Amino acid sequence: MSEQGSHIGTLIKPHGYKGDLQMKGNSHLLDNIQIGDPLFISIDGQRIPFFVTDLFESGRNDRIVVKFEFIDGIDEARKFTNCDVFSERLDESSSPGDHELSTQDDLDISSMMNFHVHDKNSGKRAVVIDFVKSSENPILILKIEKQEIMLPLNADYIESIDHESKQIIANFPDGLFEL
Numbered sequence: 001m002s003e004q005g006s007h008i009g010t011l012i013k014p015h016g017y018k019g020d021l022q023m024k025g026n027s028h029l030l031d032n033i034q035i036g037d038p039l040f041i042s043i044d045g046q047r048i049p050f051f052v053t054d055l056f057e058s059g060r061n062d063r064i065v066v067k068f069e070f071i072d073g074i075d076e077a078r079k080f081t082n083c084d085v086f087s088e089r090l091d092e093s094s095s096p097g098d099h100e101l102s103t104q105d106d107l108d109i110s111s112m113m114n115f116h117v118h119d120k121n122s123g124k125r126a127v128v129i130d131f132v133k134s135s136e137n138p139i140l141i142l143k144i145e146k147q148e149i150m151l152p153l154n155a156d157y158i159e160s161i162d163h164e165s166k167q168i169i170a171n172f173p174d175g176l177f178e179l
Helices: 027-032 074-078
Strands: 009-014 018-024 038-043 044-057 063-068 084-086 117-118 125-132 138-146 147-152 157-160 165-169
Touching: 009 063, 009 074, 038 063, 125 147
Parallel strands: 117 165
Antiparallel strands: 009 018, 009 084, 018 063, 038 044, 038 084, 044 063, 117 125, 125 138, 138 147, 157 165
């Protein structure tokens, strides 16, 4: 797995019954989280982006209560207990705004419809035509020429998302076109 972002905390337990989670971490890093930010939750060795939809103070400096898109209900929240959370990845060779993940307040997967996707390894270009909402593995459906492919929306394959220009820079996995 490639190096991505910095560790900002650990989801320690559900908070309430609506899917909120209590996160423990460095208070300086927790204070920088904003609604709309993509945070990468480590699930089975893969870092999956989830967008913050709400934040609450927990009464302790080293903890916050966070609500993520697609995590609705206490049973769903329990699945994420003890998962590590990482900040967005920024390629050191890029300038800010070029290749960093967006932090728009109203961000969700459906806002990526018709985004242009460029694979930096193969040079192939695609367009987002649909998506599959899943709390454990959101997926973009891409159209490349006459072929439709599915690309997991996780930090291993998504290098950056630029919402202003509607561009996604990706690292397509090996064998994606050989199916």
